[in-house]
Amino acid sequence: MAAALLTASKVTKIFGTGHAEVRAVHEVSLEILPAEIVLVMGPSGSGKTTLLSMLGGLLKPSAGSIVLDGIHLTALKESQLPEIRALKIGFVFQAFNLLSALSVEENILFPAQLRAGGIAAARPRAAELIEKLGLAHRRRALPKTLSGGEKQRVAIARALINEPKLILADEPTGNLDSQTGQEVMMILHDVARDQGYSVVLVTHDPRVEDVADRILWLEDGQLRDRKSEQHNWERDPVCGMRVDEWTATEFTDYKDHKYVFCSSRCRERFDKRPEHYLTKREQSADG
Amino acid sequence: MLVWAWKSLIAQRGAVLGGALGIAGSFILVVFFHAVFRGESGQIVAYPEHMQPDVWVMQRGVRNMHMATSSVWDWKADKVADIPGVARVTPILYLNSVITAGNQKSFSFIVGLLPDDHRAGPWEMVAGREVSSQGETVIPDVLSNLLDVSIGDRVTIADTSFTIVGLSTGTYSMANSVIFVAFSDLERILSSSGTYSYLLVDAEEGIDPEALAGKIRREVEKVNALPHEEFVENDFAIAMQMGVEIIFMMTVISAILAILIVCFTAYSLVMRKRRELAIAKALGMRGSAVLFGVVFQSCILTLFGFAIAAVFAMIVIPYIPLLLPQLSLTVAVSELLQIGVTALLVAMVGAIIPAYLVLRLDPATAFNV
Numbered sequence: 255m256a257a258a259l260l261t262a263s264k265v266t267k268i269f270g271t272g273h274a275e276v277r278a279v280h281e282v283s284l285e286i287l288p289a290e291i292v293l294v295m296g297p298s299g300s301g302k303t304t305l306l307s308m309l310g311g312l313l314k315p316s317a318g319s320i321v322l323d324g325i326h327l328t329a330l331k332e333s334q335l336p337e338i339r340a341l342k343i344g345f346v347f348q349a350f351n352l353l354s355a356l357s358v359e360e361n362i363l364f365p366a367q368l369r370a371g372g373i374a375a376a377r378p379r380a381a382e383l384i385e386k387l388g389l390a391h392r393r394r395a396l397p398k399t400l401s402g403g404e405k406q407r408v409a410i411a412r413a414l415i416n417e418p419k420l421i422l423a424d425e426p427t428g429n430l431d432s433q434t435g436q437e438v439m440m441i442l443h444d445v446a447r448d449q450g451y452s453v454v455l456v457t458h459d460p461r462v463e464d465v466a467d468r469i470l471w472l473e474d475g476q477l478r479d480r481k482s483e484q485h486n487w488e489r490d491p492v493c494g495m496r497v498d499e500w501t502a503t504e505f506t507d508y509k510d511h512k513y514v515f516c517s518s519r520c521r522e523r524f525d526k527r528p529e530h531y532l533t534k535r536e537q538s539a540d541g
Numbered sequence: 542m543l544v545w546a547w548k549s550l551i552a553q554r555g556a557v558l559g560g561a562l563g564i565a566g567s568f569i570l571v572v573f574f575h576a577v578f579r580g581e582s583g584q585i586v587a588y589p590e591h592m593q594p595d596v597w598v599m600q601r602g603v604r605n606m607h608m609a610t611s612s613v614w615d616w617k618a619d620k621v622a623d624i625p626g627v628a629r630v631t632p633i634l635y636l637n638s639v640i641t642a643g644n645q646k647s648f649s650f651i652v653g654l655l656p657d658d659h660r661a662g663p664w665e666m667v668a669g670r671e672v673s674s675q676g677e678t679v680i681p682d683v684l685s686n687l688l689d690v691s692i693g694d695r696v697t698i699a700d701t702s703f704t705i706v707g708l709s710t711g712t713y714s715m716a717n718s719v720i721f722v723a724f725s726d727l728e729r730i731l732s733s734s735g736t737y738s739y740l741l742v743d744a745e746e747g748i749d750p751e752a753l754a755g756k757i758r759r760e761v762e763k764v765n766a767l768p769h770e771e772f773v774e775n776d777f778a779i780a781m782q783m784g785v786e787i788i789f790m791m792t793v794i795s796a797i798l799a800i801l802i803v804c805f806t807a808y809s810l811v812m813r814k815r816r817e818l819a820i821a822k823a824l825g826m827r828g829s830a831v832l833f834g835v836v837f838q839s840c841i842l843t844l845f846g847f848a849i850a851a852v853f854a855m856i857v858i859p860y861i862p863l864l865l866p867q868l869s870l871t872v873a874v875s876e877l878l879q880i881g882v883t884a885l886l887v888a889m890v891g892a893i894i895p896a897y898l899v900l901r902l903d904p905a906t907a908f909n910v
Contacts (some may be wrong), residue, residue, distance in 0.1 A: 275676065290610060303908050306908065307905040307908060309789040312823055312903075312904050312905040312907070313905045333827070336822070336825045336826060336827045336828075337825065337827075338825075339823065339904075340824060340825020340826075340871075341825070345823060345824065345907070346909060347820075347908060349907075351816075351817075351820045351823075351907055353545060353549075353817050353820065353821070354552065354817065355545065355549040355551070355552040356544075356545060360544070360545075360548075364545070364821070364824060365824045365825055367542065367826075367830075368825050368826075377780075412824070424908050488894035
């Protein structure tokens, strides 16, 4: 078995003190292997993003240790972390987080400022990523003119510019429609399979499970067992999409029946006119 | 980082222009006050500047003309005239007093001229003639407009009535206009006899004024003699001293105003781009690099404001006296450069609070949706 790229040991994060104390993550231990795609799932407020922030060196754990590629992140000074983030980790955010004043190419090159040779040395790599991710015709475009899928592709290219060993993605499909989300997942999948990057994905989206090697279930700040084959598939009554009741965060009770939804938008539409979305058979069964 | 900082500024043209105009406004105040002060100070020494004798002779202990009183016996003028190397001695009487026309008053330098003295009189006339007999006066053209008097009208100087016979130009100053009267009239006002205030000494060709001044000091007792340049420098320094505190206060107030505007604008830019700054930090930008970007933006903003103020100073200020002739405005490039340096300090100080915010910005907030 290959040595782990990332090892987290009994990582804990506590916010606040006294009565206001919140234990967001509690003694979480995990290992991420090279070229592995690991999904971190769990209900809202379970500590997924806090865990991701700690793994990415954005947040200092209250206790425990994190070792990335042989470097003890938790032992580093605050001033040493930016370089690790720039060179060892690629970030993909739900909200894309592109810099609005910079073009596609400039956004992709932004983290290259810290690598050896700087931006000039990274230009061939940027050109290659732009080509590979189908952004050649948008090279000089500003983020505001891009579609959601294009923005996320730029964000992925930016995450890959310094050839980090670890990609941390927080809900990368959260702001995308299902088809674009699928495309983005396939890009991340290819990145891990073909180029050997490890990818840690935080998501609510059960459709992403198909591309994952492992699924970690985080609940109340702790990792719990949950086999990936355990599903309870339901149909979203608004869009018809298959939704896993285990992981769904959007649901509502109507006439003593629990309905689950793929997104808050579907739930809101349902809440306004539930009878409109239920078939006559369902309505008569409910009635 | 600088490219991003620059492009972020460009992307917020409205906010940047608004901030720069505010900063420019405060610098324009500084430049304007300096120009008024410099112009007025220049006008205060207009008389000695234009007379240009080689040497000024005055009572011992006196080193200038502005706000000074000097008394030199007439026989000492004869003694000066006898010194080898002296070509001509022109005595004047001089008094700081008030000229009144109707209810309006103006503080002035009153210069008493001997009969047929054209050496120490007005250097440029725009109307009428020079003083030729008692009871006559020549006043500045700008002052005649302000007092609403003209040739033939009467004005009062030190409780004595005079008839305006001529108007001179280049002799007006808000602080001290130069007014010419007959020597005997001023002698009567001063209740003096056989004394002069200053002696304007012209040297023979080839004579060094400094050496001549030294010779006069040695050979004529109880007088001071200074070369023209030194005398004018002393006079200018006194004029500057009298207004320097006011101009310093105005500069400080305007600089504080500029700092507040820079701070507010930079703060607004940081708050608007707070999320992007957090993203930059999350992506590995050091706090110091992001901080440098903020200070860079603050400097660009301030220098932009200063550039607008400088353009105003060089293009608009010279035309203001055409509309307001009573204003003497002089823009000194050296002072503009000083204000430019002040602008950079303003940019640094104005960036302190936004920089503090940037340093405290948590990169983990980049994950917030």
